[in-house]
Amino acid sequence: MTTRANKASAxxxxxxxxxxxxxxxxxxxxxxxxxxxxxxxxxxxxxVLTVCIVVGxxxxxxxxxxxxLFLLLGx
Numbered sequence: 001m002t003t004r005a006n007k008a009s010a011x012x013x014x015x016x017x018x019x020x021x022x023x024x025x026x027x028x029x030x031x032x033x034x035x036x037x038x039x040x041x042x043x044x045x046x047x048v049l050t051v052c053i054v055v056g057x058x059x060x061x062x063x064x065x066x067x068x069l070f071l072l073l074g075x
Contacts, residue, residue, distance in 0.1 A: 036044065
């Protein structure tokens, strides 16, 4: 007769697995993953590039503004 506690402790004990089984499991998980199509990858890459350019421009303008402000105050 087994109790729930015995079953839970048996499940939590790690099973002895070979190193090869790790790679088999990795491949199995990668096959489950959703891979974007070429069109999705291109669209998302363009989006990331656009956001980077916009954020870079905003930070550049802020840097220029603060540089001029500190030059006016200090020099």
